[in-house]
Amino acid sequence: MNRDPDKDEFKDWFKTYARIGYISLFFPGCILVGYICGNWLDGKLKSKPVCTIILIILGFVAALRTLLKEIDWIDDNDKKK
DSSP states (O other): OOOOHHHHHHHHHHHHHHHHHHHOOOOOHHHHHHHHHHHHHHHHHHHHHHHHHHHHHHHHHHHHHHHHHHHHHHHHHHHHO
């Protein structure tokens, strides 16, 4: 059974760009969730803006960690070729 190299190349290309699209949605999503949860907590604890700032920073760190993992995956995937 022969594998079509063009089809495999398209799959690799599609996986890479799908991951990039995932990053573009995940990064602001983490920050937005941090903002919403922090704002809610600040309202409950009456500590405005402490929780919001802390959770935005944690969301940014989580997004950055995921970004670095995805870049590493893309880099490893390119080295295999």
